[in-house]
Amino acid sequence: MNIAFIAHDKKKDEMVKLTTAYKEIIKDHQIFATGTTGQRIIDATGLEVHRFKSGPLGGDQQIGAYVSDNKIDLVIFLRDPLTAQPHEPDISALLRLCDVYEIPLATNLGTSEVLLRGLGNGFIEWRKTQREVQLKELQEFE
Template identity: 65%
Template sequence: MNIALIAHDRKKQDLITFVTAYQPIFEKHVLFATGTTGLKIHEATGLSIERFQSGPLGGDQEIGAKIAKNQMDLVIFFRDPLTAQPHEPDVTALIRLCDVYNVPLATNMGTAEVLIRGLEHGDVDWRAYFRGQNPRLEK
């Protein structure tokens, strides 16, 4: 599965902690991230991560383009809801694309944990259908 990892500045350490805790799951998948977030996760875990621009410089839009092409299967985006973001329209567009293309999205650690455990158990395998692969739809 292709997984996007994004975090606002005040949430980066939370995402690093989360990815570190679930590293055995993440290492089985292809990871993408916005610039600084991807660098910090890589430095903390050694995981291979394809990095895009930072969010304010277009990284959210780059991930959005992958979603629109059905090339992203899951997005973990630790947002900071208490701090105004200069690129809020890009954030809103990314969330909208996840809804349009049925891409599971977690915006906080609680939901991310449910998604990552579901990923581990094969509950997200249906996403393969959207990429033209043979999905495992029944358990």
């Protein structure tokens, strides 16, 4: 599975704790992240991470583009609900695309734990079928 991890500044310590705690589960998957979040995950876990640009510089949009290309199966986005973000429109756009494409999305630590445990127990496997169906549809369209 391809998992995207994103955390706002005040949530980055939580993200480090989360990815460290669930390293045994996430190590078997491809990890994508916005720039600074990705670096924190690399430093803390040593896992391989595909880093996009930093969020305010377009990272959320890059992940959104991957979502719309059916390349992301799960999004863990630890948002800071108490601080205004200069790139709020990008954040809303990413959340919207997750809903458009029915991508499992966690925006807080509690839901993140549920989704990562679900991932470990195979509950996200349906995404593989979803990807194959969509690929077939695209091929028929071309």
